[in-house]
Amino acid sequence: MRMGVRHALALDVGGTKLSAAVVDESGRLSARARCAAPHGDDGEALFAALVGCARAALAEAPADLAGVGVACAGPIVVATGSVSPINMPAWRGFPLRDRLIAELAIEPVVIDNDAVGIAAGEHWAGAARGLDHVLAVTVSTGIGGGLVLDGRLHHGASGNAGHIGHLVVDPEGPSCACGGRGCLEAVASGPRTVERALAAGWRPAAGEGADGIGLAMAAERGDPVAAEALARSGRALGAAFASAAVLLDLQAIVVVGGFSRSGEPLWGPLRDSFAEHVGLEYARACRIIPGDLGDDAGLVGAGAFVLAPGTRGSGSDPSA
Numbered sequence: 001m002r003m004g005v006r007h008a009l010a011l012d013v014g015g016t017k018l019s020a021a022v023v024d025e026s027g028r029l030s031a032r033a034r035c036a037a038p039h040g041d042d043g044e045a046l047f048a049a050l051v052g053c054a055r056a057a058l059a060e061a062p063a064d065l066a067g068v069g070v071a072c073a074g075p076i077v078v079a080t081g082s083v084s085p086i087n088m089p090a091w092r093g094f095p096l097r098d099r100l101i102a103e104l105a106i107e108p109v110v111i112d113n114d115a116v117g118i119a120a121g122e123h124w125a126g127a128a129r130g131l132d133h134v135l136a137v138t139v140s141t142g143i144g145g146g147l148v149l150d151g152r153l154h155h156g157a158s159g160n161a162g163h164i165g166h167l168v169v170d171p172e173g174p175s176c177a178c179g180g181r182g183c184l185e186a187v188a189s190g191p192r193t194v195e196r197a198l199a200a201g202w203r204p205a206a207g208e209g210a211d212g213i214g215l216a217m218a219a220e221r222g223d224p225v226a227a228e229a230l231a232r233s234g235r236a237l238g239a240a241f242a243s244a245a246v247l248l249d250l251q252a253i254v255v256v257g258g259f260s261r262s263g264e265p266l267w268g269p270l271r272d273s274f275a276e277h278v279g280l281e282y283a284r285a286c287r288i289i290p291g292d293l294g295d296d297a298g299l300v301g302a303g304a305f306v307l308a309p310g311t312r313g314s315g316s317d318p319s320a
């Protein structure tokens with residue numbers, strides 16, 4: 001690594017895996033490490049696994065790191081750096097920022113939601129590069145979002161702006177894990193789409209899973225039940241994107257996440273629904289584009305929290 005280039009340690013904390021890498025000023029990753037997130041209720045075991053992952057990356061990192069960026073499953077408290085990821089019950093109000101500072105002796109440590117990390121990554125070094133008004137949406141097990149307005153990450157009053165997964169797309173629709181009803185996530189997440197297909201009689205082909213990948217393959221082959229399940233989710237996504245484009249006057253909505261890679265059976269109805277629901281001219285100009293960074297977006301975004309001015313979350317040194 002050449003002299004004069006700034007680097008950060010990036011950590012991506014998800015429900016099933018922990019990953020770490022060194023990020024440079026161009027958003028390039030090196031010294032990657034990853035491990036499975038331990039299950040169960042032992043918060044210290046989970047923290048030890050994350051530190052192990054971080055140290056594996058640090059072993060190949062330059063000595064003068066500019067800080068540590070962390071994209072963590074939410075909810076989190078941005079102001080204090082404490083985290084309570086819904087799918088990681090071992091951490092409830094866990095003081096992740098303070099513990100990482102004490103353990104790694106690198107500052108600042110900047111923590112934000114994983115969906116915000118993806119938005120920061122795609123905005124800094126991916127599909128939304130050069131754009132100032134962007135919503136990044138993850139369509140996967142859940143549906144999350146991160147918002148860039150006027151070129152900056154927007155957190156909202158409590159740090160939760162951009163939660164497009166809980167926009168209502170069907171007021172009479174299914175109940176949602178958030179406590180609401182008819183949310184985009186309750187209709188169009190990967191698991192909810194698979195559930196709906198199974199209830200309508202779809203069964204995966206031999207050797208394929210009863211999951212989003214199996215469903216997408218069946219739809220590509222012309223299975224009408226699989227295709228309709230994906231189309232329903234695509235239409236819901238398109239309607240929600242139309243609402244977001246109208247509300248926020250966006251240049252682009254960047255779509256990432258495993259279930260978003262379901263191909264035309266999802267994307268065709270999504271585009272048609274967006275075009276059908278978006279009436280106002282300024283909102284019709286909003287482009288719907290796939291992300292560039294794939295599963296690396298969160299790590300790149302965590303690097304951006306430290307290295308890219310204006311895209312940062314809340315850090316241990318707010319004046320920096």
Ligand SMILES: [Zn+2]
Pocket residue numbers: 165166176177178179180181183185186
């Ligand atoms: Zn909801």
